[in-house]
Amino acid sequence: MASTCVVGLQWGDEAKGKIVDLLTADHQIVVRYNGGANAGHTIVKNGQTFKLSILPTGILSSHIQAVIGNGLVVNPVRFLEEVDNLRKAGISVGANLAVSDHAHLIFPYHAEEEQQGSGAEIGTTGRGIGPCYMDKVSRVNGIRVGELLRPEHLRERLRSVVPRKNHMLASLSKTAKQFDADALCDEYLGHAEKMKPHITDTVHLLHQALKAGKRLLFEGAQGSLLDVDHGTYPFVTSSNSSATGIWSGSGVPAKHLTRTIGVIKAYTSRVGRGPFPTELDDGPTGIGETIRKIGREYGTVTGRPRRCGWLDLVAVRYSAALAGADEVTIMLLDVLSAVDELKICVAYVLDGQRITDFPADAFLLDRCKPVYETLPGWKVDISGVRKASDIPAAARRYVDRVAALVELPVSIVSVGPDREQTIFMK
Ligand code: GDP
Ligand code: IMO
Ligand code: MG
Numbered sequence: 091m092a093s094t095c096v097v098g099l100q101w102g103d104e105a106k107g108k109i110v111d112l113l114t115a116d117h118q119i120v121v122r123y124n125g126g127a128n129a130g131h132t133i134v135k136n137g138q139t140f141k142l143s144i145l146p147t148g149i150l151s152s153h154i155q156a157v158i159g160n161g162l163v164v165n166p167v168r169f170l171e172e173v174d175n176l177r178k179a180g181i182s183v184g185a186n187l188a189v190s191d192h193a194h195l196i197f198p199y200h201a202e203e204e205q206q207g208s209g210a211e212i213g214t215t216g217r218g219i220g221p222c223y224m225d226k227v228s229r230v231n232g233i234r235v236g237e238l239l240r241p242e243h244l245r246e247r248l249r250s251v252v253p254r255k256n257h258m259l260a261s262l263s264k265t266a267k268q269f270d271a272d273a274l275c276d277e278y279l280g281h282a283e284k285m286k287p288h289i290t291d292t293v294h295l296l297h298q299a300l301k302a303g304k305r306l307l308f309e310g311a312q313g314s315l316l317d318v319d320h321g322t323y324p325f326v327t328s329s330n331s332s333a334t335g336i337w338s339g340s341g342v343p344a345k346h347l348t349r350t351i352g353v354i355k356a357y358t359s360r361v362g363r364g365p366f367p368t369e370l371d372d373g374p375t376g377i378g379e380t381i382r383k384i385g386r387e388y389g390t391v392t393g394r395p396r397r398c399g400w401l402d403l404v405a406v407r408y409s410a411a412l413a414g415a416d417e418v419t420i421m422l423l424d425v426l427s428a429v430d431e432l433k434i435c436v437a438y439v440l441d442g443q444r445i446t447d448f449p450a451d452a453f454l455l456d457r458c459k460p461v462y463e464t465l466p467g468w469k470v471d472i473s474g475v476r477k478a479s480d481i482p483a484a485a486r487r488y489v490d491r492v493a494a495l496v497e498l499p500v501s502i503v504s505v506g507p508d509r510e511q512t513i514f515m516k
Contacts, residue, residue, distance in 0.1 A: 094113060098331075099409040100314075100358055102129075111133045112502075122309050123338075131311075132390055134507040143168060156187050157296065164193050166278065192235070215391050219327060231255070248272075308333075312331035322451075325452050354419070367459065400432070400433040408450070423485065502515065
């Protein structure tokens with residue numbers, strides 16, 4: 091049966107949440123397959139703004155079954171907090187939310203490990219994501235969501251894991267926090283009671299849904315360039331955040347995916363450290379700051395100012411190929427209305443040589459200088475445009491140039507956070 095995937099083709103925050111929300115009407119199930127509460131997906135719906143970190147965006151639509159797949163790392167405190175906030179906002183959350191028993195659990199020692207360890211070096215969100223994935227692959231320290239339902243077993247596991255964690259934390263810093271296995275177990279058993287109705291074998295659930303002819307929508311978190319294998323390593327997140335993560339992170343076979351939508355901003359943003367060839371580091375009155383202010387480019391999760399720069403199509407061509415994207419959507423085009431003249435990066439110069447293949451190796455990328463094509467700006471407010479035929483000529487030229495350079499159709503252009511501020515190009 092036909093399934094769709096929405097994946098970011100840059101370094102995250104491409105406005106994937108808005109696209110997922112727009113597509114829910116044609117689907118019955120929305121599945122997150124990677125990451126955790128490091129994501130921040132903003133959706134503006136009926137005048138209300140929702141910020142979702144761990145819950146799939148589909149939870150906002152009453153006909154959708156939302157699924158947190160096995161590929162995620164789940165902090166029960168954040169999970170329950172988000173469920174509570176939604177209920178307060180009038181969204182019903184019950185059997186419409188399933189969380190995989192195979193997803194891994196984040197404990198407070200993960201955030202402490204991140205703080206005392208390499209978090210600052212990478213510029214992480216501080217949510218314990220990396221250390222939890224490290225424990226997953228270590229096998230001896232990983233604890234899964236399903237283990238919450240076996241109290242005595244959970245206590246035993248924590249009694250064996252926590253002393254190892256305390257030892258490691260003490261070796262990182264004399265001031266590092268220490269943890270008590272029994273206290274943690276009691277706390278997590280409290281969370282287990284509330285999470286229990288949602289915990290299930292989501293692979294089984296998804297396979298049943300496919301058999302019943304239901305349409306699945308996969309919601310990528312982060313962006314392809316933050317993928318632990320294919321992104322700008324080591325300045326990446328710890329999961330497969332490109333479309334490659336779908337099969338492992340949900341258990342749904344690749345053959346079911348029939349439409350892959352790559353989401354890009356009309357420019358580029360990045361939070362945290364790492365190379366960014368088209369970054370506009372041009373001071374408090376420069377174009378970078380203008381884009382940041384108008385696009386409200388501050389992290390949803392951490393509030394950090396996002397680094398902003400020109401659209402990098404060398405990077406996008408790479409991630410679109412990686413995803414096997416069928417189409418791209420261009421988001422936040424309205425933000426560029428403030429800029430006189432626009433630049434699109436079409437190649438790099440690396441050690442004197444012009445290249446058009448993206449070097450995902452951070453150390454090579456750091457040495458790349460962008461080669462730009464310049465296009466005129468449009469300098470008029472486009473946030474009220476609703477039809478492709480009403481897009482000003484210069485803005486249309488920008489969109490067409492992106493399509494030509496990425497060699498993919500542009501299916502949607504977004505000119506504001508609201509659902510209505512969307513132009514369907516086909
Ligand atoms: P995600 O993580 O990919 O879902 O993206 P974020 O939610 O972190 O960041 C995108 C931000 O842009 C959110 O605040 C959206 O409400 C907002 N947004 C989405 N589309 C548009 C648009 O076309 N124009 C403007 N100005 N803002 C938009
Ligand atoms: P959404 O889904 C943008 C970045 C962090 C940091 C790196 C590693 O909203 O697009 P981590 O905490 O994951 O170990 O941090 O990844 N990062 C994101 N950047 N959008 C996100 O999610 C991100 N999730 C993680 O800033 O550079
Ligand atoms: Mg975000």
